[in-house]
Amino acid sequence: GQQLNQSPQSMFIQEGEDVSMNCTSSSIFNTWLWYKQDPGEGPVLLIALYKAGELTSNGRLTAQFGITRKDSFLNISASIPSDVGIYFCAGQRMDDYKLSFGAGTTVTVRA
Amino acid sequence: SQTIHQWPATLVQPVGSPLSLECTVEGTSNPNLYWYRQAAGRGLQLLFYSVGIGQISSEVPQNLSASRPQDRQFILSSKKLLLSDSGFYLCAWTDQLDEQFFGPGTRLTVL
Numbered sequence: 001g002q003q004l005n006q007s008p009q010s011m012f013i014q015e016g017e018d019v020s021m022n023c024t025s026s027s028i029f030n031t032w033l034w035y036k037q038d039p040g041e042g043p044v045l046l047i048a049l050y051k052a053g054e055l056t057s058n059g060r061l062t063a064q065f066g067i068t069r070k071d072s073f074l075n076i077s078a079s080i081p082s083d084v085g086i087y088f089c090a091g092q093r094m095d096d097y098k099l100s101f102g103a104g105t106t107v108t109v110r111a
Numbered sequence: 112s113q114t115i116h117q118w119p120a121t122l123v124q125p126v127g128s129p130l131s132l133e134c135t136v137e138g139t140s141n142p143n144l145y146w147y148r149q150a151a152g153r154g155l156q157l158l159f160y161s162v163g164i165g166q167i168s169s170e171v172p173q174n175l176s177a178s179r180p181q182d183r184q185f186i187l188s189s190k191k192l193l194l195s196d197s198g199f200y201l202c203a204w205t206d207q208l209d210e211q212f213f214g215p216g217t218r219l220t221v222l
Contacts, residue, residue, distance in 0.1 A: 003154070033210065033211065035213075040199075040216070040218070041215060041216065042203075042213035042214050042216045043155075043201075043213045044213070045210060045211070045212060048208065048210050050208075088154070088155070090211070092209055097143055097160055097162060097168075097205075098145075098157060098160060098170075099157075099211055101154055101155045102154070103153075103154040104154055
């Protein structure tokens with residue numbers, strides 16, 4: 001599928017700080033998904049978004065489906081050491097079986 | 112609840128040898144199934160997907176093939192491995208909400 005533009009590529013943050021990352025696309029998506037991948041493991045689904053403007057939380061994570069349907073962001077509040085990992089965004093267009101993925105944001109937390 | 116299994120977890124194979132990676136899903140029926148490859152520190156590359164038994168769509172022309180002999184079984188194969196086939200192989204399935212869930216992955220090293 002088409003590659004999404006995900007930024008930043010990496011970030012070093014202090015424990016307790018808030019983190020924000022986003023994905024943009026030239027195409028309209030019907031679904032936005034956010035995943036976290038730990039080293040040597042498969043990505044784990046964090047949040048799924050289905051409607052433009054939708055804001056969804058999962059614990060300290062909050063994600064939004066952009067109103068234009070071409071972007072999404074993920075916020076992590078009060079980061080902790082276990083937030084370390086690679087975060088991927090993914091989007092799906094209507095009637096498409098495939099997901100388009102961002103290249104990932106690598107998060108490293110300084111204790 | 113649904114679970115997805117992959118085996119083997121790790122594999123070291125010589126160049127020119129055959130390959131067979133297996134993925135099975137439990138707790139659901141007629142899932143869409145996917146094979147991805149992830150190079151070290153890189154994003155996810157879709158290799159194949161299947162919307163039903165015997166139905167395989169190839170995304171990237173290469174040295175690999177896929178088969179779906181049963182509803183919840185997806186197999187990735189090669190007749191002769193290349194060095195460039197090394198990577199982390201991930202199987203995934205989608206539910207009726209088009210949320211995609213990944214397996215634990217297989218780390219393949221071709222020497």
